[in-house]
Amino acid sequence: MAKQNNIPEVDIIVDEEKGVIREVQPDKKLRSKKGHERRVNASIYAILIAMSVIWLAPFVFLVLQSFRSYLTEAGGMVNYIVPKQFSMDNYIFLFQGAAFSFKLLAKDAGAIAVTVLTNLAGIAAIVAFLVRKPKNPLEKTKGNWKAAALVLLGLIALNAVRCVDSSNCDFVRWFINTLTVAMFCAVIQTLMQLSVSYTLSRMRFKGRKLLMNVVLVLGMFPGFLTMIVLYYLLKMLGLTQAGAIPGLILISCASSGMGYYISKGFFDTIPKSLDESARIDGATRFQVFLKIIMPMAKPIVIYTILMAFMGPWGDYVFASYVAFGHKASYNVAVGLYQWVNTNDYQGFFTRFCAGGVLVAIPITVLFMCLQKYYVEGVTGGAVKG
Amino acid sequence: MTDLEFLRLSGPQKFLYKLRCFLKNLPKAIANALKGLIAWFVGIFKGIGNELYDIFDTYRKGDWKTRISYTVMGFGSCARGQWLRGILFFAFQTIFNFYLFYPFIRTTGDAYSNGLGFLAKLMTLGTVETHKVGRKTVYGDNSFLIMLYGVLTIFLIIAFLYTWRVNVKQNKLAQQYLDKGKKLKSSREDLHDMLDSQFHKTLLALPTLGVTIFTILPIIFMILVAFTNYDNTHQPPGKLFTWVGMENFNTLLTVEKKNLTIELKENADGTVGMTINASNGDIISAKTDSKDAANAAVALIADGSGEFALEDNGDKTGLLTVYGDNGVPVELAISGLTYVQTPSMANTFKQVLLWTLVWAFFATFLNYFLGMLVAIMINKKGIKFKKLWRTILVMTIAIPQFISLLYVSKMFAADGLINGTLMSWGWIKEPLPFWTNPTWAKCTIIGINVWIGIPYLMLIATGILMNIPADLYESARIDGANAFQTYMKITLPYMLFVTGPYLLTSFTGNINNFNVIFLLSGGKPLSVGLAGNAGSTDLLITWLYKMTVTDSNYKLAAVMGILVFVVCAVINLVVYNLIPSVKNEEDFQ
Numbered sequence: 021m022a023k024q025n026n027i028p029e030v031d032i033i034v035d036e037e038k039g040v041i042r043e044v045q046p047d048k049k050l051r052s053k054k055g056h057e058r059r060v061n062a063s064i065y066a067i068l069i070a071m072s073v074i075w076l077a078p079f080v081f082l083v084l085q086s087f088r089s090y091l092t093e094a095g096g097m098v099n100y101i102v103p104k105q106f107s108m109d110n111y112i113f114l115f116q117g118a119a120f121s122f123k124l125l126a127k128d129a130g131a132i133a134v135t136v137l138t139n140l141a142g143i144a145a146i147v148a149f150l151v152r153k154p155k156n157p158l159e160k161t162k163g164n165w166k167a168a169a170l171v172l173l174g175l176i177a178l179n180a181v182r183c184v185d186s187s188n189c190d191f192v193r194w195f196i197n198t199l200t201v202a203m204f205c206a207v208i209q210t211l212m213q214l215s216v217s218y219t220l221s222r223m224r225f226k227g228r229k230l231l232m233n234v235v236l237v238l239g240m241f242p243g244f245l246t247m248i249v250l251y252y253l254l255k256m257l258g259l260t261q262a263g264a265i266p267g268l269i270l271i272s273c274a275s276s277g278m279g280y281y282i283s284k285g286f287f288d289t290i291p292k293s294l295d296e297s298a299r300i301d302g303a304t305r306f307q308v309f310l311k312i313i314m315p316m317a318k319p320i321v322i323y324t325i326l327m328a329f330m331g332p333w334g335d336y337v338f339a340s341y342v343a344f345g346h347k348a349s350y351n352v353a354v355g356l357y358q359w360v361n362t363n364d365y366q367g368f369f370t371r372f373c374a375g376g377v378l379v380a381i382p383i384t385v386l387f388m389c390l391q392k393y394y395v396e397g398v399t400g401g402a403v404k405g
Numbered sequence: 406m407t408d409l410e411f412l413r414l415s416g417p418q419k420f421l422y423k424l425r426c427f428l429k430n431l432p433k434a435i436a437n438a439l440k441g442l443i444a445w446f447v448g449i450f451k452g453i454g455n456e457l458y459d460i461f462d463t464y465r466k467g468d469w470k471t472r473i474s475y476t477v478m479g480f481g482s483c484a485r486g487q488w489l490r491g492i493l494f495f496a497f498q499t500i501f502n503f504y505l506f507y508p509f510i511r512t513t514g515d516a517y518s519n520g521l522g523f524l525a526k527l528m529t530l531g532t533v534e535t536h537k538v539g540r541k542t543v544y545g546d547n548s549f550l551i552m553l554y555g556v557l558t559i560f561l562i563i564a565f566l567y568t569w570r571v572n573v574k575q576n577k578l579a580q581q582y583l584d585k586g587k588k589l590k591s592s593r594e595d596l597h598d599m600l601d602s603q604f605h606k607t608l609l610a611l612p613t614l615g616v617t618i619f620t621i622l623p624i625i626f627m628i629l630v631a632f633t634n635y636d637n638t639h640q641p642p643g644k645l646f647t648w649v650g651m652e653n654f655n656t657l658l659t660v661e662k663k664n665l666t667i668e669l670k671e672n673a674d675g676t677v678g679m680t681i682n683a684s685n686g687d688i689i690s691a692k693t694d695s696k697d698a699a700n701a702a703v704a705l706i707a708d709g710s711g712e713f714a715l716e717d718n719g720d721k722t723g724l725l726t727v728y729g730d731n732g733v734p735v736e737l738a739i740s741g742l743t744y745v746q747t748p749s750m751a752n753t754f755k756q757v758l759l760w761t762l763v764w765a766f767f768a769t770f771l772n773y774f775l776g777m778l779v780a781i782m783i784n785k786k787g788i789k790f791k792k793l794w795r796t797i798l799v800m801t802i803a804i805p806q807f808i809s810l811l812y813v814s815k816m817f818a819a820d821g822l823i824n825g826t827l828m829s830w831g832w833i834k835e836p837l838p839f840w841t842n843p844t845w846a847k848c849t850i851i852g853i854n855v856w857i858g859i860p861y862l863m864l865i866a867t868g869i870l871m872n873i874p875a876d877l878y879e880s881a882r883i884d885g886a887n888a889f890q891t892y893m894k895i896t897l898p899y900m901l902f903v904t905g906p907y908l909l910t911s912f913t914g915n916i917n918n919f920n921v922i923f924l925l926s927g928g929k930p931l932s933v934g935l936a937g938n939a940g941s942t943d944l945l946i947t948w949l950y951k952m953t954v955t956d957s958n959y960k961l962a963a964v965m966g967i968l969v970f971v972v973c974a975v976i977n978l979v980v981y982n983l984i985p986s987v988k989n990e991e992d993f994q
Contacts, residue, residue, distance in 0.1 A: 057787065061785070061787050061788060064782045064785060064788060065788070067782065068782065068783070068788075068794050071779070071794075071797075071798070072794065072797045072798075074856070075797055075798055075800060075801060075856070076797060076800065078809065078812055078813050078816060079800060079804065079809070081812075081816070081822065082808070082812050097815060097818065097820050097821055097822070097825075098825065099820075099822065099824075099825020099826055099828065099829055100825070100826075100829075101822065101826075212611065212612050212615070215608035215609070215611075215612065216608070216609065216612050218608065219604075219605045219608045219609055223604070223605040225605050231609075231613075235616075237974075238616070238620055238621065238624065240913070240969075240970050240973040240974055240977070241624050241966060241969070241970045242917050242945075242946050242949060242966050242969045242970070243917070244919070244946065244949060244950050244953065245623075245624065245627050245949065245962070245963065245966035245969075246620070246623030246624055246626070246627055247953055247954075248627075248953060248959060249553065249622070249623035249626050249627065250619065250623055252549070252553065253618070253619070253623075270619075271619060273615070274615035274616070274618065274619035274620075275615055275616050275619050275620045276612075276615075277609075277611075277612030277613070277615065277616060278616060278620070304597070304600050304601040304604070305600065305601050305602070305604035306600035306601065306604055306607075307600075309604070309608075330805070333805045334805040334806050334807050334920070336807055336920075336923070336924075337919065337923075337950065341954065353805070353807040356807065356808070356811070357807060357811065357924075360811050360815065369815070372811070372812075373812070376808035376811075376812065379805060379808060380803075380804045380805065380808055383803060383804065383805060384800070384803040384804055387799075387802070387803035388796065388799075388803060391796075391799065394802075394864075395864050395867075395868065398861065398864055398865055398868075399864065399865055399867075399868030399869070
């Protein structure tokens with residue numbers, strides 16, 4: 021290396037036009053390298069900007085078309101993007117017929133019972149979060165304000181949704197249907213998946229390998245194969261057509277334990293010695309699960325909840341099959357699919373756009389807020405396979 | 406081949422070598438599997454023998470509590486103070502007996518039946534069809550329910566036998582414990598165990614129950630349906646369906662040989678007119694210039710059986726290939742083509758399967774490499790606003806697919822935005838056939854899938870790229886490698902190694918990728934060359950959906966489901982057998 025340092029660093033360039041050989045100083049060469057770097061970066065920026073345009077354009081068009089006036093322009097598909105006249109026609113149509121009334125909270129005995137129970141439970145949860153004693157004396161915060169605020173928000177939202185009378189308004193009805201399914205799925209599926217993945221990751225028992233192999237084999241059958249049987253099973257329980265929403269919750273949750281792979285991969289990375297030391301201290305397995313593993317598994321819990329919550333918003337196949345033409349039991353996917361495919365000429369295309377925007381906004385906001393956890397789950401899942 | 410020789414091979418050669426090894430070892434592996442299976446069966450019989458002996462032995466040595474437990478399950482447990490166990494055993498026995506003997510399941514009309522009744526009819530799937538006698542309807546059997554509850558009964562009988570055996574064993578153990586002077590576990594301790602040493606049972610109970618009822622039972626039912634004639638002309642409760650053996654598999658898999666006749670007629674302009682009649686009603690009439698080839702075709706099918714394949718160019722010309730039982734197939738370029746053709750199910754299945762595999766290949770690998778490229782671009786040093794680019798791309802994941810895909814599919818429609826804009830600019834006169842021409846539709850779908858799929862891969866690749874040790878790149882740079890070389894020698898092998906299993910799941914996932922096809926094209930365009938309502942862009946899974954929902958052709962849908970399973974299983978098996986060697990190879994480097 022020392023020898024090389026003695027040699028002056030020059031590059032020789034043959035200038036063919038003038039027929040001379042030029043020496044290029046090292047700093048000049050460096051500059052040209054920088055220029056090269058700059059050109060590469062510029063082209064990358066160009067590609068990225070072009071991609072951004074392609075990626076965002078459909079969504080921008082969707083929003084723009086949702087504002088196209090239904091009264092003065094065609095409601096179907098047109099060959100221009102920016103509406104000639106902006107209006108809220110389509111959005112007004114979506115909410116037509118919906119009413120809001122606090123009386124619904126106490127419509128009948130059942131409604132009163134649900135109202136009282138949910139609110140009591142919610143208030144109890146808030147109080148519990150606020151007065152929680154810190155386990156660790158060094159911990160400064162006395163209560164978990166964030167959790168309490170979250171529960172309060174949820175409680176208010178729940179009560180508000182229950183006050184909406186959607187019997188005369190399709191879209192609001194579909195939206196509430198989907199929201200209901202999504203919320204139940206988020207809770208039940210998460211519990212199912214976590215318990216299965218925790219068990220398979222942590223405990224060794226007879227038949228564990230067999231269980232995993234059976235799930236692997238079952239997973240290779242296409243999901244729609246069993247549609248007719250599931251329909252019959254639900255029909256037997258009275259959970260089709262008018263009762264499609266609880267039916268959908270049932271089928272989406274019943275087999276959800278099979279999707280344990282990603283969270284199992286996460287549990288596998290938590291050292292087993294933690295469990296063992298807690299067991300030696302006299303904790304039962306249930307306590308280990310609840311008090312040691314769960315707090316550490318926060319990212320994967322949030323990922324599972326997010327996935328379970330987002331799933332039902334795009335579920336078309338089972339939702340349409342179980343509802344079987346019963347309009348009041350559609351979810352947004354089924355309802356909007358019918359709008360866009362059957363009633364195009366009557367202006368339902370722009371209404372589809374408006375409905376799509378209203379569905380996409382909350383989901384996108386939620387996703388963007390929890391994106392970090394999503395990336396963690398997806399990356400972990402891909403690496404472990 | 407030694408390790409050293411193996412390492413000298415290039416990448417594709419290594420793969421071929423491994424594939425060859427795999428195929429060479431396949432017969433041995435199958436033989437081993439068979440041996441294993443036989444040993445397993447022998448083991449099972451021995452096991453059953455042991456169990457039976459143990460059951461008799463327990464009875465012989467058992468006290469009266471144990472003996473009564475043989476008929477009244479849980480009696481022994483209750484009598485020995487283990488109330489919780491005893492009551493659970495007894496409850497299960499009661500429910501089982503109720504299901505088996507009490508007619509409480511409504512079949513047709515006002516007829517009720519019990520589990521045993523359904524089981525008894527499982528072999529025939531019902532013999533009495535619902536019919537009318539005078540003005541009165543006589544209700545018959547319901548094949549659907551017979552099959553469903555028949556399978557359920559078998560499930561329950563197995564579960565009952567297992568529980569009964571556990572019950573006997575419990576008595577034996579309890580007796581032994583008491584004889585030794587130990588104390589039995591109380592119900593309270595049992596409850597505590599459910600949260601401790603037996604916690605896995607508590608956690609798995611509900612998920613297992615759900616999977617059994619809502620996945621295993623339906624799948625077994627549908628596998629059985631594949632061997633029946635359950636379709637829209639055999640719909641219970643009005644009609645019966647019954648077992649037909651392998652008939653449905655034959656419909657979908659074997660091409661029937663047709664009886665062909667070819668008539669030749671010499672035209673005045675020197676061409677030869679051909680009329681082909683096939684036994685299934687296909688008629689083709691066309692002209693060809695080559696008299697020799699026409700004669701060869703006639704000679705080829707002289708014995709009356711043969712097969713032909715027709716490629717229609719769309720302008721009355723085409724390519725006709727005639728196959729015979731023996732001899733080289735004859736190809737004829739034809740013109741003046743008119744034909745009536747009823748496509749066979751088997752040919753349609755072949756085409757749909759081919760497109761499914763092509764689609765899965767492109768959807769997986771195109772997205773994989775493009776996504777990786779995008780990730781590398783975004784993560785490059787000196788690129789700003791990394792988070793912004795990522796957030797923009799991730800929009801397609803966040804927005805529910807039924808909105809984005811439906812909207813995009815409408816954008817590409819004949820009267821949609823893209824065609825409309827291009828036409829108003831005067832670039833094109835006719836709308837581009839994005840959804841009406843099969844090839845265009847396939848390309849459009851693959852293209853739009855890139856739009857949907859890149860962000861996932863970008864996220865995954867970003868995470869993995871960050872884990873590649875930076876000193877690898879550093880040393881590569883010092884050695885004078887350029888960007889492309891570092892990519893080929895460092896980034897790609899590392900990525901492939903880490904994401905190998907993901908690629909596999911993604912490939913099988915794409916075989917079953919319903920949403921993209923259904924929401925974009927719905928399988929269209931439909932084609933006269935395809936049977937069973939299949940469209941040119943239909944995957945096996947969307948075709949299966951159409952068969953179930955639109956055509957009520959459950960028997961073929963069931964066969965298709967099994968075949969999808971077979972395809973996925975074969976791919977998984979082959980790749981999993983190749984992947985461990987990939988890992989070894991990585992160890993060498």
